[in-house]
Amino acid sequence: MADLGSVVAMANLRYVVAGYAVTVVALGGYVGSLFARARRARRRAAAIAAKTRAASTP
């Protein structure tokens, strides 16, 4: 009976691992996407600003 218990417990470890993996991936992935968005926005703003300056100085 004790063996059955430990077999079940081993199988259930899968869920614990999956759960903590989900946590790490979700939080880390979101942080990553935020940094990517920041980089993209900074680049785009700089590009527009450069274009504006070029247009206003003939």
Next chain:
Amino acid sequence: MARMTARRGERVLGVLTLAALAASAIMSLVVAPPDAEQGDVQRLMYVHVPSAWLAYLAFTVVFVSSIAYLRTKKIRWDRLAAASAEIGVLFTAMAIALGSLWGKPVWGTWWTWDPRLTTTAILLLIYVGYLAVRKLPDSPARRARWAAVVGIVGFADVPIVHLSVTWWRSLHQGPTIRLLGAPTIAPVMLAALLTAVFAFTLAYAYLLTLRLRVGRLEERVVAEALSPRLGQPVEQLMDQSPEPGARAAAGEAARG
């Protein structure tokens, strides 16, 4: 200069968050004992419960800033609401996923119409709706106002939803299966749970800081594009309220 210190502060917060999460993981996976009934699977409580709590905190922030925005029309409240809502949706989705992962080995199925899980699913839908309203092709003033209304009404609705689903569920089965098992939680487990909540709260603060910065950067893009056309300096456009009335009033005040 101010921006440099802000970035450094953000980095420090990030490092602290990482440290806290690591410490929490050690507490949850190693220090805390396995549950008497559920075994190691119960360790999912240390990520599922804090996710849910932080989601509620995030949406409370949305609620308060939505009210503040409607009353003051200051853009900083709208920015805060938008950022907190996005993070709240993330935590809600996490809470549901983790709840399912916990439920499958304990209850046998991925979904059991448990009142808390069901209410959380509806909560997710409500705030996905909030984010959808923010993306509508409309005037920024309208978007902000609409989103604020959803942020307020949605928040007020959730307790009623929870009540209705809990009553509904209790009709169809006797004693509710409680995810926590024992009525009183062992002190070690409580310590691990509190550590996890603390770590997740730091994570929320860090994510919020990041997301606010991203929001400002994305607004800057729009401001850079509009500035030559409107003849206004970028900095002024950034701080302006989207509401024409408030803008006019601010203009009057500036002119004295």
Next chain:
Amino acid sequence: MAAKDLRIEVRGRYGIGVVLPFAATLLIAFGLSLGPGRTLLRDTAPGLLWLAMLFASVLAFRRSYESEGEDGALEGLLLSPVDTAAVFLGKAAAVAVQLLVLEVLVVFLVAGLFGLSLAERPVQLAGAMILGTVGLAAVGSLFGVLSESPRAREAVFPLLVLPLATPVLVAGVKATELATTGPGGEAMSWLGLLVAFDLVFLAAGTLVFGYLLED
């Protein structure tokens, strides 16, 4: 406000001609998909009734606000010194009446198609109908302004209303179920929940509606 309500109602009658067949189609589809077994149909009838009401009311709101938007009637209201709270409550009341008419027809449909007994506890049944409809009307009137123009806004409206109206769905179904079968008093607590929901939404709506009309 009364004249406005009447005007809305007249337009509403035009709307019912489209919404009722939609509800009927929905119910027949449900009936077909659940099979001809009488017990199953009778047991699920309250749920199907309220589902049909939910979806039909989404349609009804879209139509009612569409006609308003075309005339710019809402903007006209802004110029009048009428209290925005009165505007909201007036709209909600008008919509509620429309929905109630629809509901009565749907209830008879469901009774016929699914064998739901209406005579058991008619007062409680009526209470569930009215309170649930008022709740739907409150939520829909608040966000119905979103359906004003045929753009992406229209798709967001059901996404917002359906989750927010969950208590109406749950309590309405339970109260209807208890009012048409089973022992008596239990329906009252669900009716109480409906009252609470209605009060919260009507209060929130009156407080917030003014901000939505600003343009």
